[in-house]
Amino acid sequence: MRERRDRRDFVLANTAPLRPPHVPEIVLHLADEAHELWAKTEEALEAIGLPPPFWAFAWAGGQGLARHVLDHPALVAGRRVVDFASGSGLVAVAAAKAGAASVQALDVDPFAREAAELNAALNGVAFRTVSEDRIGRALDADVLLAGDVFYDREFAARLAPWFDRLAAEGTLVLVGDPGRAYLPRDRVERLAVYEVPVTRALEDAEVKRTTVWRWRGDRRPLPGLDAQAPPA
Template sequence: MKTDPERFILENTSVLSPPHVPEIRLHLASEVHDLWLKTEEDLEEIGLPPPFWAFAWAGGQGLARYILDHPETVEGKRVLDFASGSGLVAIAAAKAGAVEVLAADIDPWARTAVRLNAALNDADLAFTDDDLIGRSVDFDVVLAGDVFYDSDFARALVEWFVNLAESGCLVLVGDPGRSYRPTAHLDPLATYEVPVTRALEDSEVKKTTVWKFRQ
């Protein structure tokens, strides 16, 4: 690695508010391709996935919007934000009054991105890079934005989320119509028209639904 993650993030992003969640500020990238290439060069590894931590994805924006508009969902509760990316949803949960928030992501730079973004918003939250899929977790609420983009990943998540819901955990996901969304297991709570980056999506607005996993 040629530079440290904090320096890279500060030099290659701008402090912006996601359009659907203007209450929150994040270190976000404006140029997808350039940042992707810079990340590969810095990590000296070709073929990396997109730097998810650098963008406010539609599912995350919708889920964060729902949490801020319905603070009773997390207020006074222990919350896990799975596949946290930038930390947007975790920050929303902290601002909405969660008593404990853990952001989880295995991306090697997500820890730094979440820390920097939490500081921007005076949000008190913790971070883990452990792979939690399939584990029993001690949280009241599990949140996940935009996670059903890969068939194998989605299959593992569905089994885990269903088990968590059956154990009494509230599992909410934000999804803009990804191919592997398990609709048969979900009840809709709210739908939003979320502005997105055309370079990442195939449009400038994505219809995004917040779903609750059935017990």
């Protein structure tokens, strides 16, 4: 318990409540230029035993996916939802606000677990948080939401067959992606595109075109949405 309190204290000490620009109805504990965490390199973080703090930032893929869920609540309403690689828990918060029957925020980083719980409380919602690697395992969920997960070749190679299997088993898999290199575009179909404001210190532009994709393995009609989807 002491370790969890220490991690929670670290999150609070290195962030402030901020509203992501593409989903301003949500408030998150995020780092900005005023926090030392913003400037630390990956090497400096490793030296103090801290994994890269993905939980401290609202990444474009997560913002786009959260926006889509809030604008199309029928995707998750009354359903069991997993926010995979949840980071700050932004997408989990959006799913809870959109009426999901249950939400689980899943991330291997224990700091992300604390950040997600703090952010749930900040937004007046509740969901379960889990800090472990469940790639390749069955999920007790109707919907898997994944924001900005195809940034690394090896990680993508692990995810794609798992997403294939989940979709084939009937799980709706939705991915928010701002053009990362390792998204397998032959496996997805486009649902929506958003122009997401981001921080130039983290990205190569001030606005990232972010697409919400549906994993092709799941061919069921989306409630109230398929007729509006742009062509793939």
